Amino acid sequence: MEIETVPSESKPESNPLPPKPKFEPLKAHEMSDGRVQFRKVSVPPHRYSPLKKYWMDIYTPVYEQMKIDIRMNLKARKVELKTRQDTPDISNLQKCADFVQAFMLGFDVPDAIALLRLDELYVESFEIKDVKTLRGEHLSRAIGRLSGKGGKTKFAIENSTKTRIVIADTKIHILGSFANIKIARDSLCSLILGSPAGKVYSKLRQVSARLAERF
């Protein structure tokens, strides 16, 4: 960042003050003393091949719409993001980083792209053991309860609460707006604690109806 110092001349008070300088907002590129900003997102091994498959879908919106440089460091198994000079907003980098991170967690690209488009979307992660300590078969059964037959319970929650859920073994990730995340989390927690799916459905219905009514 270059600071233009205005030489302060000691003039008599009869001289009016010089006009205030107009500073353009700082570009992302200029932030942090003109240094380039990086973000590095590590790629877990199970997401390696999907990354390869959907690379272009990831690359295109990031590079062209967000104006962030993106590349894959194969040796380090990381995705690196860098601001360009014509990056409009510094938050773009963060958004892209979140987008890539969401993909790495397990979300699909069309779902993760919502992060780029909307501001208020967040990803929340928690583990089953945070809710209730389960071991062995109980844990397996809890996971089964969460997803349901063919994933129908999970989809039901996703559709009714407008969120996306990823169940990765014992970790659960929820993508959506704050209120929706809360509802989804409550229903998932009740499922972990042992309530049957029907009960969860009825609650979901009530809540979603209430949500739909107000705006």
Place this chain on the structure above:
Amino acid sequence: MIPSAMANSTETAVESLHHIKSTEPPEWLVPKQELSQAVRAASKLLFSSLKPHCPKSTFDQLLTEGFDAEQIWQQIDLQSQPLLSSLRREVKKFEKHPEEISKFKDGGVGGGEKKKVLEQIETDNVVNDDDDEDDDDMDMDEDEDDEEEEDEEGEEEEKERGTEEESENEGEEKGGIEDKFLKIKELQEYLEEDEAREFGLKKKKTKAESKKEEEDTEEEGDDDEDENEGSVDDDDEAQEEEDGLGLFDGNDEEDEDDLENARYEDFFSRKKNKSSKEKAKSRDMLEEDSGSDDEQDVDKRKNGPSKHEKELDKLRSKIEEMEKANLDPKVWTMRGEVTAAQRQKNSALEVDLDFEHNIRPAPVITEEVTASLEDLIKTRISEGMFDDVQKARTSSSKAPREIKELDESKSKKGLAEVYEEEFVQKTDPASAPLTFSDELKKEASMLFKKLCLKLDALSHFHFTPKPVVEDMSIQTNVPALAMEEVAPMAVSDATMLAPEEVFSGKGDIKEEAELTKAERKRRRANKKRKFKAEAAKRMGKKARQMTTVGNNDEGREG
């Protein structure tokens, strides 16, 4: 004829008796006619001889012809039983008072003949004893078939003796006053003895006394002998009784019943005692308190109860009854709550119990009832007025609330699209894309229209297809709040596309016929250009795809 016959019969009977006596025991084992005849004759004789002694005998003569042994025995039995009992009594009497025999003998026969009599009696007794012994032996030894005859024989011999003795002793008489209880001679003797004891002198022992003593001793000795022999007591007693009978024959008839046969009634006549007892009672009553009873008794005894007394009696009895009833424990029906254990079994069945029935009693079905029912049914049918239950229809004023179905399948839209739709719906409700249900409805209606068109074409001869007019008005599921806006955009025409918006062309539009040649050419040229541009674009895309593989086919696109 008869007495001679009788005398002959007696002789023959006696002969037969002797004959029987002479026969030896073994001969009795086999039934023989002559023996039986002899026995019958003998028994007849004995029977007739004994008859005067028994006052109650039913038969004058022993009937033997054509009669069974059993029957003959029964006849004898009839006579002998009362005879035997009386004889026993006499014998017992003589046992106790042996002096009487001698008295009678003295009275009748006299002193001189006494000894003879005594001797005879002794011999007779001895003979009788011997005979008795023989008889007894025979009785014991012989068979049952001959027992009757033997008994008859024994009895015959006894009766024979009895008759002999009776004939001897019939003349005697007895003293008038003396009886069992009061014997003056005994009294005299006792007094004399007492005096002698007092004075120390024993007075004269008269011959009679000595003889009496002898007789007593002899008789006692006889008695002892008899007793010691152990023969059947009945026979001995029978003898003594017969002796006594001979002596007493006249006495029984002469003596007064009161003295000899003194009974309870003589001493304790009930009538006399009754009166005495009643008097005692009355005295007691007076002493206690109830004088009325006495009076009543007295009156009763005097007149018979009067009306007033009768009524009073009734009252009294009633009062007594009631008092008694009051004292007794109450009948179970009057006792308040009674359980089954406190009353007799089945006692509740006998009583008419009254309790409240809370149920309406079942109607008694009579012909009238059924007739009335049938009339009612008929009238109802004719009128058509049935009591059918009408279904209450729920008023459909409310629109059916749309239930949001939980979609359990993976959403095809991405999350971004979802939020996009949501946003759009918030800001611009009209332009919101159709919901799932609306799309389904649209599709369904389209299908149906096509089907109808085909069917109409098939069914009408002059079929004119209706012009397809797309006038579907889509009702979007818009939140109520949007409808309540002042200028509801959903209703306004602003949402509807204007004709110029529908029309995607430029400038004037002319019909095909109106076009000039130059304009037609221009149109064709434009079409061609468009087509070419599109084709080029398509080829460019393909080329890009091909470059990844690594194809050098630029020449083809040309």
